[in-house]
Amino acid sequence: MTLFKSNTGRLHNQIYLSVIVSYFSMALVVIFPGALIIVSSGGHAALYLLLFSIIGLWLQGKSNRLARGERIFIILFITYFLIHILSFWLFDISINELDTPSRFLLALPIYFYLRNKAEFISWLYVGLIFGAIGAGLISMYQFGVEDLGRASGSIEPGRFGLISSALSSMCLVGAIISKKSLTRLLFVLAVCLGLLATFLSGTRGAWLSTVLVIIILIVVIVPKHKFSALMLILSIFVLSHYALMASSNVYIERFIQAELGFADYFSEQTNTWRDDERFNSSVGVRLELYKGAYRVAKRGPIIGFGEGNFDVNLEKLANDGKVSRLVLNYGHAHQEYLTTLVEQGLVGLISLLSIFIYPIIFFKKYLKSSNHDLKLLSLIGSVLPLNYMLFSFTSGSLDHQSSTLFYALMTVVIFSLLHAKLMQISLKSSKE
Template identity: 30%
Template sequence: MRTYTSVAVWLLGAVALVIPSGYSLGALLLLLGSAVLLFTRPRLALSRQDKWIMLVMLAFCLTGLWEIAVSGEALREFDRPSRFLLAIPVLLLVMAYPPRFAFLWSGLVVGALGAGGWAGWQKLVEGTDRATGYTYVIQFGDISMLLGILCLAGLGWALAQPQRKSWCALLLLGALGGLLGSLFSGSRGGWVGLPFVFLVLYRAYGGLMTRRTQAVLAVLCVVGVATVYAIPQMGVQHRVNSAFSDIAEYAAGGGQTSSLGARFEMWQGASRLVAEKPLVGWGETGYRQGMERLAEEGIVNSRVAERYGHPHNELLNAQVKQGVLGLVILLALYLVPLKLFARELRAPDMSLRALATAGTLLPVAYIDFGLTQSLMEHNSGAMVYAFWLAVLWGCFQAKRKSLPMT
C-alpha cells in the first residue's frame, strides 16, 4: 500500500496541469485506494488535531449543502464542496500508509517543470497571449505557482538526503518552472502574495543560512524580478502596466469591463448584496439575480453582472452566497491548518519541517489567490486544496508520530 500511495501522490503533483483534468488522476487513485481501510482497519490513534482538520473539511462541505438549501439550487452545485468530504478518507489512507517522500517531492518537481514548460511553449512558440494549459488561465497560473512554492518547501527534506545537492537542484528547478508557468499565464493575483510566501520560507529556513547567504539571496530576488519585468516576451511588464491603466481608467469613471475594473464592479455589487442579507447569504441563483437587479438600477455594469457568477474574491464570495456561517467556515479552512502546520516550522527533523512548511504555504497561497479569484468555485481549485491538504496533513502526522518522543 505504501507503493500504491507513493505512485498516487506522485501523480497528484506530476500530471496536475499537463493533461486534461490531470489534478484529478492522483486524487481518484487515492480515493479508490482508501477503500482498503475498510478491510485492514489500521490503528490510526487520531489526535485532536487530526479531528480538527477533518472537521473543517467536513464543515466546508456542509456549507455547500447549506447554500443549496437556502437558494434551492440543483444538487449538482454540491459537486465542488463534496471534494472536501471525499478527501477525508484519503487523509486517513495517507496517515496509515504514508508515501515515500521522494515520490511526493519529485512529483511536485515534475508537475512544476511540466507546467512551466507547457506554458513557455504556448507563450513563446504558439504565440498565445496568456498561457492557459488545459484549464482557465487564472487557475493554471495559480496552481502552477503553488507547485513551484511547494518545491521550495521541500528544500528542508532535500538537505537531509544523501544526494542533497541533486535534490536541492531539482527542487529549485521545479520552483523556477512553477514560477514561469504563473508568469507566462499573466495571472497577477499569484504574484501579490509572494512576500508572504518568502516570509514563511524565511521563518522555516532562515536560521540555516548565514547573513551573507541571506543578502545574496535577497539581491538575486531583486535582480530576478527586474530581469523578468524587463523582458517583454515574459508579458509581465505588459500585465503590470495594464493594471495601473485599469485603475486609472476606472477612477476616471470608465473601464468597468477591464480586468481590474470588472473586479471593482463585482466587489461593489457583492458588498451591497452582503449588506442586504448578511446572515444567511443569497446562494448562487440569488447572487446572480441580485447582481442583475443592481445592474438594472445602474449601480454595477450590466455586462459584468451577466458574465460573472462570483465576485472574484474568495471571502466575499463565501459571505455573499453563504452568509456569516460560510465566511467563518472558509476562514477556518484556511487558518486551522495554517496554525497547526506552522507549529513545526522550526522542527529539528528536516523532513517534518519541510512538510510543515508546505502545509503552511498551502493556505497562505490560497488566501493570496483568493484576493482576486474564487478558486473554490472551480473544480480544479477545490480539488487541489482539498487533496493536497489531505496528503500533506497525513504525511505530516505520520512523520511526527514516527519520531521518538522527546
C-alpha cells in the same frame, strides 16, 4: 491442516495486495500535482488515489486513534461541505453546485489511509518537484511554440497560475532547507520553472501572491538559514528576470492594464464618460463587482443567497442605479471572500477562513522542529493555504474544480504524512 494452509494463503494474498496498493498510491502521490495541470484528464489521478485508499483502508483494518488536531482538521473539511449542503437545501440551487465543494469530503478517505505511510514523504517532495517542472515546461511550449497569449496547461490560465505559484512556493521551501545538494538543486530547478509558469500564465493575482509569499518566507526562514536562503533567492531573482524578459510584453501589458484600469475607475473624469469606458478593463469590472457583492451581502449577511443567485441580486442593484449593468452575468464577485459572503454569508466565510487558517496554526508548532521532514512538511503545509489566502483577495480560488481539488488533496496529503512522521518518531522513541 488444510484450514491452516488456506488461512496462510489468504494472509499472503492480502499482504501482496497491500503492497501493490501501497506502490500504486505512492506513484499517484508523485503524479497528481503535475498531472492535474498538464494532462486534460489529470484529475483522474485523484480519483484513482481515492479508490486505492479505500482498498488500502479495508486491507489494513483498524487504525490508530485520531489526535485532537486531526479531529479538528476533519471536522472543518466536513463542515465546509455541509454548509454548501445547507445552501443547496435552503435556496433550491442546482445539485451540480455541490460538485466542487465535495472534493473536501472525498479527500478524507485518502487522509485516513496515508496517515500511516511515513515512507511516502520523500515521494511527496518528488511530486512537488515534477509538478513545478512540468508546469514550467508546458508553459514554455504553449507560450513559445503554440504562441498562446497566456499559458494555461490543461486548465484555465487563472487556476494554472495559482497552482504553479503554489508549487513554486512549496519548492522554494525545500530548496532553502534541504540538506542534500542534489535535492536542493532539483528544488531550485523546480522553483525557477514554477515561477516561469506563473509569470507566463499572465495571472496577476498569482504574481502578487507569489511575491508576498516569498517575502514572508524570507522573514520566517532566512534568520535560520541566512547564507543559503539569501544566495538562493538572489539566484532565483536573476533567473526570474530572464524569464520575465522572455515574456516582457505580456508581463508589462498586464501591469499597465491593471494600473490604468484602477486609475480610470477612481478618476473623477470617468463620471462624464460612458459606462463602457469606465468598465472596459478587468480591474474596473472587478472593482464594480466588489462594490456590488458587498451591497448584496449586506442584504443577507448570515447565510447569504446561495450559489447562482448573485446575478439576480446584482440586477436589483443595477435597476436602482447602484452598480453598472455592464457587470451583470459574471456569476460571481471575482474574489473568493466576497463570493462566499454573498453565497453562504458569514457562516460560509468563517468556514472558508477556517480551512485556510487552521492548517497554518497547526503546522506552526513544528516550524522549529529539529526533525528535517517535520520542519519541511510544516513549512510546505503553511505555504499552500497562505498562497490560496492571498490569491483569494483578487480572484476565486475555490470556485473551480482543479484549484479546489489541488488544495483539498494536497492539504490532506501533507497533513496525513506529517501525522505519519509523528507516529514514526513516537514509535521509535518508545522502542529506545
